[in-house]
Amino acid sequence: MTIALRLSGLHKTFGSTIAVDHLDLEVPAGSFFGLVGPNGAGKTTALSMAVGLLRPDEGRAEVFGDDVWSDPVAAKSRIGVLPDGLALPERLTGRELLTYTGLLRGMPKNEVVARADELLAVLELDRAHSTMVLDYSTGMRKKIGLAVALLHAPRLLVLDEPFEAVDPVSASTIRTILRRFVVAGGSVVFSSHVMALVEQLCDRVAVIANGRVRAAGTLADIRQGSSLEAVFVDLVGARVGGTEGLAWLAS
Numbered sequence: 221m222t223i224a225l226r227l228s229g230l231h232k233t234f235g236s237t238i239a240v241d242h243l244d245l246e247v248p249a250g251s252f253f254g255l256v257g258p259n260g261a262g263k264t265t266a267l268s269m270a271v272g273l274l275r276p277d278e279g280r281a282e283v284f285g286d287d288v289w290s291d292p293v294a295a296k297s298r299i300g301v302l303p304d305g306l307a308l309p310e311r312l313t314g315r316e317l318l319t320y321t322g323l324l325r326g327m328p329k330n331e332v333v334a335r336a337d338e339l340l341a342v343l344e345l346d347r348a349h350s351t352m353v354l355d356y357s358t359g360m361r362k363k364i365g366l367a368v369a370l371l372h373a374p375r376l377l378v379l380d381e382p383f384e385a386v387d388p389v390s391a392s393t394i395r396t397i398l399r400r401f402v403v404a405g406g407s408v409v410f411s412s413h414v415m416a417l418v419e420q421l422c423d424r425v426a427v428i429a430n431g432r433v434r435a436a437g438t439l440a441d442i443r444q445g446s447s448l449e450a451v452f453v454d455l456v457g458a459r460v461g462g463t464e465g466l467a468w469l470a471s
């Protein structure tokens with residue numbers, strides 16, 4: 221089995237906080253992989269280290285066998301990344317951003333222009349193509365970020381909460397694009413808090429809590445006939461909340 225993304229012993233601390241705790245994870249090529257976990261579980265930190273945006277304290281991240289840190293050019297040429305809290309060049313228009321990214325990636329200009337036009341149209345950003353990123357809504361930023369990730373036709377997409385703040389019509393378009401990408405042989409890893417979406421899209425899932433993988437495998441194996449949400453709550457631990465405290469709110 222070819223492994224698209226392999227994380228081995230990834231570890232990261234911020235001061236006294238262990239964000240990612242010797243995490244191991246394998247994403248087989250051709251899989252649609254969902255990463256779920258409570259707030260602060262370490263998903264963003266793990267994904268950032270996986271794609272070469274954040275240096276791990278320990279451990280390795282490999283993309284199709286190429287080490288993201290020791291062989292970044294080979295690894296990064298195969299991945300498309302939608303990071304969390306996307307920092308974009310604010311004073312470029314959507315079209316300029318795609319052109320700039322494509323040329324930096326060494327793509328021929330005519331190819332960049334054709335793909336940029338298509339991506340802007342499919343993601344319904346065509347009216348925003350001449351607007352500076354500075355003036356984009358949160359959802360539009362997510363979509364232009366996704367366009368940047370897709371532009372060079374990577375083999376692996378690593379997407380941090382790609383559906384967050386995206387309207388239902390655009391979300392449906394994005395689901396279709398990602399499904400087509402996987403059917404064509406691509407691999408997708410994405411994090412999400414929406415269990416129904418992960419169940420609908422993914423064939424593999426990992427549940428992360430406290431910086432560690434609590435469960436990973438095929439969706440069917442993880443669910444065991446139950447719902448992903450029930451398994452998640454079981455693994456992560458249901459918290460008592462809402463039933464106690466805040467008495468003043470209901471008075």
Ligand SMILES: Nc1ncnc2c1ncn2[C@@H]1O[C@H](COP(=O)(O)OP(=O)(O)OP(=O)(O)O)[C@@H](O)[C@H]1O
Pocket residue numbers: 234237238239257258259260261262263264265266
């Ligand atoms: N730059 C940073 N400096 C200090 N602490 C950080 C930093 N980035 C993350 N952390 C801490 O690391 C832990 C993991 O955070 P991370 O953002 O990876 O979680 P997450 O699973 O992506 O959470 P969410 O679902 O809320 O986005 C948290 O305790 C967080 O406060």
